[in-house]
Amino acid sequence: MSASIFHHVIDSDEAQDALSEGERQATLPAGSFQLAKMTITQDASKYREVDHRVWRSVFDRRMEELREDGSSVFLRGMETIRLGNAKVPVLDEINGYLEPMTGWRSVAVPGYLPPRSFFAFLAERRFPTTISVRPPEQIEYLPEPDIIHDVFGHVPRHADPAFADFLQTFGRTALAVDDHVASEGLARLFWFTVEFGLVREAGDVKLYGAGLLSSPGEGRHALRSAAVDRRPFDLDAILATDFEIDHFQPILYVLEDFGQLRDAMFGHARDLHARGLLQTADLPFAAE
């Protein structure tokens, strides 16, 4: 299946079991997921010198640009979780700083999870995290997530209270939704925010999408190319905007702040609930 299962930090029996569980549980009703069965152990002693070198190289090169181009939510989050260039990050160490802030944790998974299994983690403030490291010959670009995309790109934002609420509510809503068009809309919302979102800070547009933070070429393109149409964040427009995964994004959406994103998600969940498109009697808001 996924190539990452053969990576030297992943035990293949444990990973194979976790992958099978991810597939098996994907059709379960919300509330009956057993997340631990879909996770694997991160044994930090299995990382090799080449893994640390790749991490350090990408980290240093990205931070050169992101000190200027990264959103403050990302930069503050990096400090909160003490992410540094010295070695491939250990999820338990990150969680020690992150969980007291917002209740989010990163948990190791072997690779691809079907959508509903992925959403089940988000619904519980758990981020399914790939722990393999891209090989040096693919240092510029790797089509599937690795720990650089998942931890460097995604995890720092989980320290922000508004983003934290947004992402959990996204997961609860996506897990409960029972309508093809609404599901597609949520996939678009994830794409244009979590993966490719921009935010305005003190008049300047900054990067916060994980796909932009973790990719040098696309981050620069997103902020500086005249070919990109940067539109103000608009939930209804996003729900109606197709995305394409195989080239740089021609349209991106710019948030005013992360409260706007959280409130838009709450409003959208309320709307889907009122239209009878969720398989739950409760609104899927974060409890906090």
Ligand SMILES: [Fe+2]
């Ligand atoms: Fe991602």
